[in-house]
Amino acid sequence: MTRKASRSFCHFGSAVLIILLFATACSGGGPSTTLHIVSGSENRPLEPIIQEWARSHNTTVEMTYQGSVDIARMLQNGGASFDGVWPANRLWIDFGDTQNIVRHDASIMRSPVVLGVKRSIAESLGWLDRDVTLSDILAAAESDDLRFMMTSATQSNSGASFYFGALNAFAGSPEVVTSAHLEDSAVTEQVERILGEVDRSSGSSGFLKDLFLQQFDRFDAMVNYEAVIIETNQALLRSGREPLYAIYPVDGLTIADSPLGYIDRGEEAKEEAFLALQQHLLSETVQRQLLAQGRRTSLLGIDLSSADRDVFRSEWGIDADRVLQPIRLPNREVIGQALNLYQIAFRRPSCTIYVLDFSGSMAERGEADLKAAMRTLLNQSIAQQYLLQGHPEDVTQVILFNESIINQNDLSRWRVVGSDADDLLHLSRQIEAVGSGGNTNIFDSTRLALEEMTRLRTPECLPAVILMTDGQDNSGDRAALERYIRSRENDIPVFAIMFGSADSAQLDPIVTQTFGRTFDGRSDLVTAFREAKGYN
Amino acid sequence: MNNRLAFVRSLIVLAFAVFVLVVLLPTIIEQVTPRTLTPVTCFIGSEKDDFLKNPEVVRLLADRYSLEVSYSRVGSIEQAFIDSSQVDCLWPSNTSALEIYRSQHQQDFDSGRISYETIFNSPIVLFSWTPLVQALVDQGLFVVQPEGYTTVDTTRLIELLTRTPKPTWAEVGVDDLFGSFNVITSDPTRSNSGNMFYGLFANMLAGGQVASLEAVRENLPALRQYYENQGYMEESSGILFERFINTGMGAHPIIANYESLLIEFVVQHREQMDTVLSQIHVIYPTPTVWSSHPLIARTDAGKKFLEALRDERLQQIAWEQHGFRSGLLGIENDPSILSLTGIAAEITSVIPLPRAEGIIEMLDYLRQS
Numbered sequence: 001m002t003r004k005a006s007r008s009f010c011h012f013g014s015a016v017l018i019i020l021l022f023a024t025a026c027s028g029g030g031p032s033t034t035l036h037i038v039s040g041s042e043n044r045p046l047e048p049i050i051q052e053w054a055r056s057h058n059t060t061v062e063m064t065y066q067g068s069v070d071i072a073r074m075l076q077n078g079g080a081s082f083d084g085v086w087p088a089n090r091l092w093i094d095f096g097d098t099q100n101i102v103r104h105d106a107s108i109m110r111s112p113v114v115l116g117v118k119r120s121i122a123e124s125l126g127w128l129d130r131d132v133t134l135s136d137i138l139a140a141a142e143s144d145d146l147r148f149m150m151t152s153a154t155q156s157n158s159g160a161s162f163y164f165g166a167l168n169a170f171a172g173s174p175e176v177v178t179s180a181h182l183e184d185s186a187v188t189e190q191v192e193r194i195l196g197e198v199d200r201s202s203g204s205s206g207f208l209k210d211l212f213l214q215q216f217d218r219f220d221a222m223v224n225y226e227a228v229i230i231e232t233n234q235a236l237l238r239s240g241r242e243p244l245y246a247i248y249p250v251d252g253l254t255i256a257d258s259p260l261g262y263i264d265r266g267e268e269a270k271e272e273a274f275l276a277l278q279q280h281l282l283s284e285t286v287q288r289q290l291l292a293q294g295r296r297t298s299l300l301g302i303d304l305s306s307a308d309r310d311v312f313r314s315e316w317g318i319d320a321d322r323v324l325q326p327i328r329l330p331n332r333e334v335i336g337q338a339l340n341l342y343q344i345a346f347r348r349p350s351c352t353i354y355v356l357d358f359s360g361s362m363a364e365r366g367e368a369d370l371k372a373a374m375r376t377l378l379n380q381s382i383a384q385q386y387l388l389q390g391h392p393e394d395v396t397q398v399i400l401f402n403e404s405i406i407n408q409n410d411l412s413r414w415r416v417v418g419s420d421a422d423d424l425l426h427l428s429r430q431i432e433a434v435g436s437g438g439n440t441n442i443f444d445s446t447r448l449a450l451e452e453m454t455r456l457r458t459p460e461c462l463p464a465v466i467l468m469t470d471g472q473d474n475s476g477d478r479a480a481l482e483r484y485i486r487s488r489e490n491d492i493p494v495f496a497i498m499f500g501s502a503d504s505a506q507l508d509p510i511v512t513q514t515f516g517r518t519f520d521g522r523s524d525l526v527t528a529f530r531e532a533k534g535y536n
Numbered sequence: 537m538n539n540r541l542a543f544v545r546s547l548i549v550l551a552f553a554v555f556v557l558v559v560l561l562p563t564i565i566e567q568v569t570p571r572t573l574t575p576v577t578c579f580i581g582s583e584k585d586d587f588l589k590n591p592e593v594v595r596l597l598a599d600r601y602s603l604e605v606s607y608s609r610v611g612s613i614e615q616a617f618i619d620s621s622q623v624d625c626l627w628p629s630n631t632s633a634l635e636i637y638r639s640q641h642q643q644d645f646d647s648g649r650i651s652y653e654t655i656f657n658s659p660i661v662l663f664s665w666t667p668l669v670q671a672l673v674d675q676g677l678f679v680v681q682p683e684g685y686t687t688v689d690t691t692r693l694i695e696l697l698t699r700t701p702k703p704t705w706a707e708v709g710v711d712d713l714f715g716s717f718n719v720i721t722s723d724p725t726r727s728n729s730g731n732m733f734y735g736l737f738a739n740m741l742a743g744g745q746v747a748s749l750e751a752v753r754e755n756l757p758a759l760r761q762y763y764e765n766q767g768y769m770e771e772s773s774g775i776l777f778e779r780f781i782n783t784g785m786g787a788h789p790i791i792a793n794y795e796s797l798l799i800e801f802v803v804q805h806r807e808q809m810d811t812v813l814s815q816i817h818v819i820y821p822t823p824t825v826w827s828s829h830p831l832i833a834r835t836d837a838g839k840k841f842l843e844a845l846r847d848e849r850l851q852q853i854a855w856e857q858h859g860f861r862s863g864l865l866g867i868e869n870d871p872s873i874l875s876l877t878g879i880a881a882e883i884t885s886v887i888p889l890p891r892a893e894g895i896i897e898m899l900d901y902l903r904q905s
Contacts, residue, residue, distance in 0.1 A: 301784025
């Protein structure tokens with residue numbers, strides 16, 4: 001080959017290389033696809049499996065965690081901008097998908113809803129290795145032998161499941177619970193009693209587990225999925241604490257089946273990516289991984305014959321040979337009525353103090369959004385759409401702040417006792433009339449709310465402070481607030497809603513110390529308020 | 537300089553070559569040999585979704601019959617009522633839908649503008665779990681036939697389901713379960729298999745013969761009582777079957793559904809076939825009802841599709857991979873090909889469903905309950 005020819009060959013070779021590289025880059029799996037999936041919070045520990053798949057498939061998967069009942073409501077309203085739904089039970093897809101937008105739904109794994117009780121307590125109650133009924137649980141709770149937590153039935157599947165179980169049990173285990181049972185005072189009186197024993201609520205099952213671990217000494221038990229009880233026990237063992245014993249109430253058991261469904265909006269690439277992800281989760285390898293994480297994944301039934309007994313431990317109450325017989329759920333209409341009754345009559349009442357930021361920086365969008373959020377919660381016809389209506393024994397207080405507490409001398413005018421729709425609407429209208437201005441004093445207003453709560457709360461109600469702010473405290477006394485929290489029994493959670501340039505470094509310590517939670521309202525303040533209220 | 541020029545020249549030539557190869561050539565080839573597939577659009581029941589998505593079915597329809605089928609999944613009864621003017625065919629999974637549709641288009645049926653033929657059949661059967669089946673065989677409710685499949689006398693089954701008070705599981709010999717004996721169906725007001733079981737139920741209440749409109753009316757309260765005791769029911773046959781498989785004997789002791797669903801499931805999990813068949817059993821009600829899948833062809837394209845579905849290979853795929861028995865005369869479905877135990881070679885005891893007017897009246901009545 002001459003030198004010239006060799007050079008030409010080199011040029012040609014380089015050109016081929018560049019074009020090949022270009023072509024490869026262009027065709028490298030095509031453009032990236034994004035899937036936005038809304039899931040029950042009990043699936044959060046599984047996210048690494050999903051993200052690992054996403055990385056190797058040129059796909060972005062964004063996960064949002066919500067209570068399953070909230071997911072149903074979101075579906076009823078068109079599915080927001082989500083591409084996939086992954087509630088804990090198929091019931092919630094059927095209940096919510098009134099517009100027929102969900103396709104390809106398939107159960108990824110199963111898990112019974114159980115009562116995880118500290119083993120020593122279960123033993124002292126004589127519950128090891130015997131059938132336990134809802135009446136046994138009620139009796140133990142009423143004699144103060146059992147302090148338990150469960151999620152809100154109108155937000156989350158595990159709470160709803162336990163509630164349906166209680167309805168079935170106290171109706172005397174009929175073939176199925178009907179509207180007549182919901183009107184029978186002999187049934188509802190017992191249902192109210194057991195719900196009245198719930199010592200702490202939450203909007204989602206995953207958060208309930210975190211809370212249980214944080215407040216281990218304050219509670220004896222929680223209603224949650226068997227899989228979450230296993231995760232909790234693994235964490236408890238790591239920290240040298242006693243594990244929970246799973247109780248499967250014989251007259252009130254349900255099984256979650258975690259269906260993953262696609263929200264069809266006619267986008268082929270998304271559908272393809274969704275199906276590939278679903279197939280991956282159902283593959284033998286991943287199903288084995290899920291089984292190792294405490295989820296039941298056998299091909300048939302909820303059989304545990306191939307499960308690792310170090311995960312599904314018999315000393316944690318998990319009996320692999322037991323036939324689990326869940327209750328038959330009532331029909332859709334009765335389920336709707338039951339959820340409504342839970343909210344307005346059966347649940348423990350809420351004592352809620354809203355601490356609302358009306359500083360100058362709220363003047364633009366924040367003020368209008370805040371007023372809309374409060375309208376959603378206080379206007380009972382809007383609240384009903386989200387099953388967040390008031391209870392006749394609720395107490396609602398509003399505290400307004402900028403650099404000082406705007407309504408400090410007039411607090412009783414900003415309070416509603418009960419659930420009278422006109423009174424709550426009037427409170428909403430008072431808020432509408434407030435204008436923004438001045439600096440921000442988060443610390444003193446939160447301290448006032450906690451002090452007020454000790455005066456306002458009733459023995460029956462579940463207390464919570466919902467603090468919303470868009471900025472940083474520049475006028476309050478942080479040390480005084482922290483001293484106050486430390487000096488008290490500290491069973492009033494503060495739920496903080498961040499907006500605008502709120503500073504999580506200021507809010508997080510308050511939230512952590514009071515065992516509350518932070519909600520990000522920066523993109524959607526109304527939803528954040530709804531969620532926070534769902535935790536109370 | 538020259539080097540760079542040569543490089544750029546090579547780059548341009550190569551880029552042009554790639555452009556011709558990737559963009560122009562396929563278009564030219566396509567224009568020289570245009571695809572001549574005839575599009576066919578159809579309403580179908582969702583249970584045939586997997587069959588029509590089967591790559592071999594798609595290829596056979598294209599290669600042998602030049603057809604490309606697209607479809608919308610629409611409930612069987614609904615197909616008969618919604619506007620079908622834009623589709624070439626309807627493919628429900630019961631004859632009630634055909635009957636209703638024919639009553640609305642009688643002239644077109646008489647003149648041959650609309651034609652139909654039953655393509656597939658699948659009997660309504662019961663599915664249950666080994667410990668329960670064994671107990672009920674011991675009690676004599678279920679009977680294992682000499683050929684190896686299991687049957688239940690439908691009259692006796694319905695008598696147990698309508699007895700007041702309903703017998704408990706323990707009373708029928710199943711000690712592992714508490715509560716009352718039951719057969720779970722999909723929601724009959726929303727799903728075809730549930731709907732058909734209620735049709736069979738109505739026939740049994742009418743003395744084991746096809747229930748007339750009057751007989752259906754007379755027995756509506758008994759049907760409603762059974763319906764109301766079911767509580768929450770799944771919206772489709774496929775979902776009910778999935779829940780049965782997934783949640784086990786305690787949650788779904790006995791369900792009524794299409795025979796084809798179990799065959800399709802086993803074929804999809806062939807490597808675990810022995811496990812599946814050692815735990816799940818098919819019980820054939822005697823008599824049972826056929827879920828027939830009549831293809832109603834409205835246009836020439838629809839008629840071509842109907843003709844294509846007579847293809848022996850397509851019928852074979854339908855049976856061997858999707859569990860649909862042939863609805864055509866002269867085609868036999870040999871269960872030994874599937875190597876499945878407990879599948880009946882022939883369904884001999886079949887009763888027609890009540891007429892469509894009776895079914896519609898029953899559905900209206902149940903919806904109001």
